[in-house]
Amino acid sequence: MHRALIAGIAIAILCSVVGLFLVLRRYSLFGDAIAHSSFGGVAVGLLAGVYPLWTAYVVSIVSALVITRVKDRFNISGDASIAVLLSSGIAVGLVIIGLSGGFTLDIFSFLFGSILLVSVDDVVLILALTGGILIVVLLLFRELLYSTFNEEQAKVSGIPVEKINYLVVFMAGLTVVTSIQLVGVLLISALFVIPNVSAIMYGKGFKQTAIISISFSIFSVVAGILVSYIFDITPAGTIVLISIGLLAGTMGIKSTGLLSKN
Amino acid sequence: MLKAVEIKNLSVKYPDVKALDDVSFEVNEGDFLGIIGPNGAGKSTLFASMLNLYTDYEGTIKFFGQDIRKSKHYLKQIGYVPQKPIFEKNFPVTVKDVVRMGLQSESDADRIDEILQQLWIHELGNRRIGELSGGQQQRVFIAKALVHKPKLLILDEPVTGIDQQSIELFYSILRELNSKQNITIIWSSHDLDAVNKLANHVACLNRTLFFHGESEDFFSNDDLVKQYSEASMQEHMHHH
Numbered sequence: 135m136h137r138a139l140i141a142g143i144a145i146a147i148l149c150s151v152v153g154l155f156l157v158l159r160r161y162s163l164f165g166d167a168i169a170h171s172s173f174g175g176v177a178v179g180l181l182a183g184v185y186p187l188w189t190a191y192v193v194s195i196v197s198a199l200v201i202t203r204v205k206d207r208f209n210i211s212g213d214a215s216i217a218v219l220l221s222s223g224i225a226v227g228l229v230i231i232g233l234s235g236g237f238t239l240d241i242f243s244f245l246f247g248s249i250l251l252v253s254v255d256d257v258v259l260i261l262a263l264t265g266g267i268l269i270v271v272l273l274l275f276r277e278l279l280y281s282t283f284n285e286e287q288a289k290v291s292g293i294p295v296e297k298i299n300y301l302v303v304f305m306a307g308l309t310v311v312t313s314i315q316l317v318g319v320l321l322i323s324a325l326f327v328i329p330n331v332s333a334i335m336y337g338k339g340f341k342q343t344a345i346i347s348i349s350f351s352i353f354s355v356v357a358g359i360l361v362s363y364i365f366d367i368t369p370a371g372t373i374v375l376i377s378i379g380l381l382a383g384t385m386g387i388k389s390t391g392l393l394s395k396n
Numbered sequence: 397m398l399k400a401v402e403i404k405n406l407s408v409k410y411p412d413v414k415a416l417d418d419v420s421f422e423v424n425e426g427d428f429l430g431i432i433g434p435n436g437a438g439k440s441t442l443f444a445s446m447l448n449l450y451t452d453y454e455g456t457i458k459f460f461g462q463d464i465r466k467s468k469h470y471l472k473q474i475g476y477v478p479q480k481p482i483f484e485k486n487f488p489v490t491v492k493d494v495v496r497m498g499l500q501s502e503s504d505a506d507r508i509d510e511i512l513q514q515l516w517i518h519e520l521g522n523r524r525i526g527e528l529s530g531g532q533q534q535r536v537f538i539a540k541a542l543v544h545k546p547k548l549l550i551l552d553e554p555v556t557g558i559d560q561q562s563i564e565l566f567y568s569i570l571r572e573l574n575s576k577q578n579i580t581i582i583w584s585s586h587d588l589d590a591v592n593k594l595a596n597h598v599a600c601l602n603r604t605l606f607f608h609g610e611s612e613d614f615f616s617n618d619d620l621v622k623q624y625s626e627a628s629m630q631e632h633m634h635h636h
């Protein structure tokens with residue numbers, strides 16, 4: 135239970151920070167696509183007899199970088215490239231499972247997460263990744279924000295925009311595969327997107343928006359884990375429902391004008 | 397005198413059009429150059445080539461003697477105000493956040509208030525950029541282009557859609573930057589009167605460069621002015 139909470143909080147922070155850049159780049163569903171391609175990665179791992187999480191990292195990140203390259207090279211739109219990535223990951227997984235005569239993948243925990251079963255090793259990995267990615271984000275804050283705000287102007291200011299784009303994709307890949315343990319493949323977008331959509335309505339400046347998003351995200355995850363523990367249900371659904379509740383609340387408050395911007 | 401910019405035999409071919417054809421000219425440090433030319437003349441293309449946005453050009457471009465293909469460091473000494481700054485309307489950044497993007501290092505944060513004050517937008521500092529009017533946004537992007545104290549300021553038709561009063565203020569700011577702070581300015585505009593008043597040099601561009609020199613020489617030559625006006629008129633008629 136403690137382990138679940140610690141891992142959950144770390145993942146909440148990670149998803150909201152990385153997700154904010156994706157949402158603002160109109161790349162909201164990219165997390166979803168990476169999550170689906172990790173299905174192919176897991177299948178490769180099971181087939182090769184390697185710990186599936188590692189192959190999921192490699193396959194997801196490599197295919198996300200490749201699709202980004204292809205998208206830029208051939209001028210494919212963002213949403214179409216997401217669709218390609220998403221379906222090809224699933225397809226690879228299905229074919230491999232078919233060829234190997236099927237194996238026992240714990241489909242349920244892969245699809246919906248299994249945060250309550252997280253091991254000490256997993257927690258250490260999650261904390262290390264969270265720390266690493268946050269440090270990178272802080273160090274390259276101006277570059278990340280500027281190239282997200284306006285690519286052309288960032289280029290004119292001498293920022294290596296293409297490299298920064300790949301960095302965002304790389305961080306998204308790491309984050310998604312790590313977070314699958316918490317909410318599973320199907321609901322990963324929720325953690326990436328919902329707290330950020332709420333926060334963008336409240337926050338004025340960028341840092342304020344990021345802090346609000348992180349707070350919403352942590353609140354949803356902690357409350358979700360506790361509630362699901364009490365009622366003995368899967369945490370993923372509860373977490374997402376709570377964050378949707380926060381979003382609905384935000385919209386309610388906004389439309390009544392209580393939160394008028396000056 | 398130091399040469400801020402040297403452009404030699406610059407040509408740009410897009411798949412369907414040749415946008416620039418063998419353009420050569422120089423800009424001295426401290427100059428205020430107005431670039432005029434009808435729609436589609438290649439003004440934005442010229443700037444894109446100078447600013448690392450378009451790199452497939454032929455010819456050479458030098459910035460303070462350095463070929464810009466060799467190192468991208470020169471970009472840190474340029475301020476650029478684009479023709480239309482594009483961004484998401486609900487992007488969660490304040491005016492100060494936007495201006496801060498123009499700074500190379502956080503240690504110069506005092507410059508942000510200073511430049512906002514100078515452009516008369518200090519009371520907007522904590523507003524979201526997307527909530528401002530077009531003219532206010534324009535000034536924010538000028539502040540961003542100036543916050544790191546560039547040696548060269550490039551402005552691409554920066555006054556479209558701005559009211560007369562703001563334009564006057566904007567012009568007086570440009571004049572001051574150029575004369576008091578010795579910032580070299582390259583500015584493209586369709587407003588011949590304004591170019592006449594502000595710029596000390598004029599370049600007339602329409603795929604090729606067909607005039608470059610002192611602005612007095614241009615504006616005292618009725619033939620040239622008439623030629624330019626006709627070129628723009630023709631362009632105008634094509635569009636209607």
Ligand SMILES: Nc1ncnc2c1ncn2[C@@H]1O[C@H](COP(=O)(O)OP(=O)(O)OP(=O)(O)O)[C@@H](O)[C@H]1O
Nearest residue numbers: 410411413415433434435436437438439440441442
């Ligand atoms: N990215 C591009 N790809 C292909 N052709 C382009 C591109 N950008 C500009 N062009 C073409 O090059 C020519 C010059 O365009 P450019 O934008 O440089 O003109 P301009 O002088 O800035 O015009 P305006 O006054 O309308 O801003 C035009 O014919 C335009 O259609």
Ligand SMILES: [Mg+2]
Nearest residue numbers: 439440479552
């Ligand atoms: Mg233009």
